[in-house]
Amino acid sequence: MLTQDERNRIRAEAAHYDHPQAACVEALKIVQEHHRWVSDEHLKEIAALLDMSPEALDSVATFYNLIFRKPVGENVILLCDSVSCWIMGYEGIRAHLKEHLGVELGETTSDGKFTLLPMACLGTCDRGPAMMVGNELYRNLDNDKVDEILARYRHPSGA
Amino acid sequence: MAYPYVHEREVRMISRNFGDPAARTLDGYRERGGYRGLERAFEIGPAAVIDEVKASGLRGRGGAGFPTGLKWSFMPKAGVKPHYLLCNADESEPGTFKDRELIRWDPHQLIEGCLIAAYAMGSRHAYIYLRGEFFEASQVMARAVEEAYERGFAGRRILGSENDIEVTVHVGAGAYICGEETGLMNSLEGRRGEPRVKPPFPAAVGVYSMPTTINNVETLAAVPHIVEHGGEWYRQWGTDKSPGTKLFCVSGHVEKPGNYELPLGFPMMELIEDVCGGVAEGRSLKSVIPGGSSVPLMDVEDCRECTLCYEGVEAAGSMLGCASVIVMDDRTNIVREVRRMVQFYAHESCGQCTPCREGTPWMTQVLRRIEAGRGTESDLDTLLDMSAQMTGTTICVLSDSAAAPVVSSIEKFRDEYLALIHGGERVEVA
Ligand SMILES: Cc1cc2nc3c(=O)[nH]c(=O)nc-3n(C[C@H](O)[C@H](O)[C@H](O)COP(=O)(O)O)c2cc1C
Ligand code: SF4
Numbered sequence: 001m002l003t004q005d006e007r008n009r010i011r012a013e014a015a016h017y018d019h020p021q022a023a024c025v026e027a028l029k030i031v032q033e034h035h036r037w038v039s040d041e042h043l044k045e046i047a048a049l050l051d052m053s054p055e056a057l058d059s060v061a062t063f064y065n066l067i068f069r070k071p072v073g074e075n076v077i078l079l080c081d082s083v084s085c086w087i088m089g090y091e092g093i094r095a096h097l098k099e100h101l102g103v104e105l106g107e108t109t110s111d112g113k114f115t116l117l118p119m120a121c122l123g124t125c126d127r128g129p130a131m132m133v134g135n136e137l138y139r140n141l142d143n144d145k146v147d148e149i150l151a152r153y154r155h156p157s158g159a
Numbered sequence: 160m161a162y163p164y165v166h167e168r169e170v171r172m173i174s175r176n177f178g179d180p181a182a183r184t185l186d187g188y189r190e191r192g193g194y195r196g197l198e199r200a201f202e203i204g205p206a207a208v209i210d211e212v213k214a215s216g217l218r219g220r221g222g223a224g225f226p227t228g229l230k231w232s233f234m235p236k237a238g239v240k241p242h243y244l245l246c247n248a249d250e251s252e253p254g255t256f257k258d259r260e261l262i263r264w265d266p267h268q269l270i271e272g273c274l275i276a277a278y279a280m281g282s283r284h285a286y287i288y289l290r291g292e293f294f295e296a297s298q299v300m301a302r303a304v305e306e307a308y309e310r311g312f313a314g315r316r317i318l319g320s321e322n323d324i325e326v327t328v329h330v331g332a333g334a335y336i337c338g339e340e341t342g343l344m345n346s347l348e349g350r351r352g353e354p355r356v357k358p359p360f361p362a363a364v365g366v367y368s369m370p371t372t373i374n375n376v377e378t379l380a381a382v383p384h385i386v387e388h389g390g391e392w393y394r395q396w397g398t399d400k401s402p403g404t405k406l407f408c409v410s411g412h413v414e415k416p417g418n419y420e421l422p423l424g425f426p427m428m429e430l431i432e433d434v435c436g437g438v439a440e441g442r443s444l445k446s447v448i449p450g451g452s453s454v455p456l457m458d459v460e461d462c463r464e465c466t467l468c469y470e471g472v473e474a475a476g477s478m479l480g481c482a483s484v485i486v487m488d489d490r491t492n493i494v495r496e497v498r499r500m501v502q503f504y505a506h507e508s509c510g511q512c513t514p515c516r517e518g519t520p521w522m523t524q525v526l527r528r529i530e531a532g533r534g535t536e537s538d539l540d541t542l543l544d545m546s547a548q549m550t551g552t553t554i555c556v557l558s559d560s561a562a563a564p565v566v567s568s569i570e571k572f573r574d575e576y577l578a579l580i581h582g583g584e585r586v587e588v589a
Contacts, residue, residue: 021349065333125410
């Protein structure tokens with residue numbers, strides 16, 4: 001079940017547009033904020049709030065890279081895999097991340113902390129290789145920097 | 160945070176506030192001369208605004224270079240139907256990183272540009288469509304819009320005039336194809352971001368089937384300056400066919416990659432060598448992609464005489480696109496980089512058109528085979544054949560974009576393909 005807060009926020013978003021459907025991506029993101037991904041049950045509830053069929057909403061949800069219809073880890077890593085990052089050493093960073101986390105691209109670590117996903121150009125090509133962890137952007141990556149960043153997410157208190 | 164690299168040959172107009180966080184607030188922007196263009200627009204009226212923009216010769220910075228004033232004049236007269244202005248801030252062309260900077264350093268410049276454009280075309284609603292990955296930029300933008308409303312620069316009776324213009328920030332969720340103008344419109348309506356068949360063109364049938372104009376962030380950022388100082392003033396920079404200044408996003412193998420605002424017509428080699436410090440010591444230049452991953456590759460010979468304006472890059476066999484200059488030195492494995500670009504298009508194809516849906520993964524496969532040393536010379540013919548079938552045959556030009564690097568690389572760097580095909584150097588492929 002969606003919380004009252006989620007419902008209220010979705011309704012408020014829908015009110016910004018002439019047609020409630022226009023708020024559907026925002027609604028999916030609101031639900032992901034709390035649940036990280038969008039389950040079938042939540043999808044149906046959102047669809048009902050926005051006057052859409054669940055099928056129509058699902059076809060939109062699956063169109064976008066940042067809407068997850070399967071469970072993801074606590075932190076989603078989006079590794080930029082476009083041309084400028086490749087030129088600047090993407091493959092080394094990818095190999096390091098895979099080894100460090102013990103997962104392939106598209107997988108979640110066994111402790112549920114991280115999901116590693118390749119991502120289309122993040123638009124920071126002058127400072128590649130680049131990745132996002134959650135909403136944070138990290139650039140000019142090297143192996144040490146990656147380790148340092150991941151450690152921060154493992155032990156958020158800095159401990 | 161200061162802006163990383165600045166060069167004395169730059170003409171900093173739209174980038175003048177980069178690195179200056181105080182310019183982000185409405186007061187900071189005003190103190191630096193902001194919103195004077197809007198005031199002037201209200202004084203001279205919509206038709207005169209369009210005339211100034213036409214006179215400036217400003218061309219769309221989203222890639223196609225279409226004259227902005229002309230585009231605006233296609234909009235029907237304001238009347239019963241609502242008109243919309245869309246600002247395309249989906250920036251996802253690989254190699255491009257200018258719009259994010261324009262938004263995060265100078266959000267009010269963009270709001271001002273949107274307001275002037277909307278006013279000129281009789282639109283009472285401007286949407287700024289930002290890509291989902293631009294988290295920080297979307298927060299900066301949302302805050303600036305809020306401030307504009309609080310201070311009477313957006314919403315009802317702007318600056319005490321009779322003009323009402325709503326400004327809404329809409330954030331996407333990751334899909335390159337939503338940058339295509341009609342894909343963006345579908346996405347904005349809450350549909351799959353699939354491009355629409357044209358005609359009808361957006362000026363006739365756009366968002367919610369209403370007349371719509373869509374412009375890139377950088378295009379709209381130039382508008383306040385043009386309207387404040389006049390179209391002729393803008394023409395003091397650039398060439399006759401490509402007036403004004405442009406942000407060049409330089410990435411790859413140069414010492415000082417970054418955004419540089421330069422007059423159009425700037426020599427390519429001077430950009431790479433003087434402004435960006437050239438390739439690393441001991442390395443040599445191999446290839447440049449001048450306009451983002453959708454345009455043909457150039458070799459060193461092409462670069463030498465090339466000037467960076469729409470007609471200059473075209474004469475050198477490529478396209479200026481969004482001026483995303485990707486520099487590759489002699490370490491680069493061209494076949495692999497081309498495969499990477501094609502693979503990107505394969506992933507981002509929306510799948511509506513067969514040549515694009517089937518062609519992009521197929522080309523990726525053939526390129527992988529060549530990369531792995533298992534290709535044949537006839538694979539090159541296959542690639543060229545496929546490219547021809549993928550060009551000019553689909554709803555949008557994503558398909559053409561995927562073919563461009565393949566065709567140009569085979570033309571310019573055939574030796575590299577042949578070296579991989581006939582043994583020699585073998586590379587590991589993931
Ligand atoms: C596949 C594809 C992706 C595009 N992506 C963008 C983009 O991210 N940003 C952008 O401004 N234009 C993009 N465009 C170009 C737009 O369709 C459109 O021409 C542009 O926004 C018009 O603005 P302008 O006239 O100010 O350049 C893209 C086009 C295609 C075919
Ligand atoms: S060319 Fe490709 S991306 Fe464009 S509409 Fe057709 S299938 Fe979609």
